Amino acid sequence: MGRGRVAGGGRPLKVVLDLLAAGPRNGNPWIRVAAMLAAIFIGSLFVMAALPKIQDPLSFAKIIYHYKILPDSLVNLAAIYLPWLELACGTVIIFIPWWRAASGWLIAAMLVLFAAGMGSVLARGLDISCGCFSTSGEGETISGMNIVRNASLLAGALFVIWAHSGKRFRVTKTG
């Protein structure tokens, strides 16, 4: 399916699925579906991660401060801005297939940054809350599993980017 063309034969579910799986370069239907599922999964996680932080930026700022990575003056700025970037990227990667590569790159960049932050916390032996899906100071403590999870999500995001860019998925009709 090409950009802007909605196939579906009138069945609403198929129209929605075709829309979600749309993209400029994804000719292979299996890869289209896999990329769509990966995008929906990653996007949902990012939206879920963003909402509590948007509701309570002060608690999120405390968590960022406890990472002891950013200068004091940038803590609140990050606490105010990052959740909205997560929400925007999470929403776009789910609902706007033509922007999946762009939001995928931003999500990948965030995942790398978060993993680096958590790695630094582990290296310094700090015992602090992750702030991944909750703003509770007594929430999920940072461990190696968080970095493994981030790496898995990063692989998913890179797959979404790959499926939505370049020429390799163009269908070449023969005969």
Add this chain to the structure above:
Amino acid sequence: MDEKNNNMSRVWLPMILLICTAALAAGLANENRATPLPWFEAWSERVESKSGELGIRIAELPEAEQIVNDGIHFIFDARSAEYFEEGHLPMAMSLPETEFDDKCLEIAPMLIPEQEIMVYCSGADCDESLQVSKYLVEQGFTNVILFKSGYESWVEAGLPVEEGL
């Protein structure tokens, strides 16, 4: 070459739009909050500056030790009950920030507004003692002291602790 430029713009333009939209939404949401988070704040001096604004005095370790030894002050541990159970300052009572409303109903009748109170949490970076001190001041208590370096400094100094609830 044109196709390459198109590919680039297909990624870069939405990225820039996403970054700018998120910035705009974040700014608008923050400014429309009942209590907007300041854009810039000196976090390492936050406890001092907030307690100063609230009229709460800061105590360092030697004074906290003296207070515990004198036995005049009510001492409140603002950490969660689990941490309190693992170890706390002698004679301290558990008053977690998250359970303040319920616990305060039990504790307040025992106290007069002029009662001398000391509050602490895990260390210099924790925020719970500041919050509990703030709530106590809002309840009308006038002699609230915040032991800033908290439980970690107490343990590091090798001072005695009690375990259990």
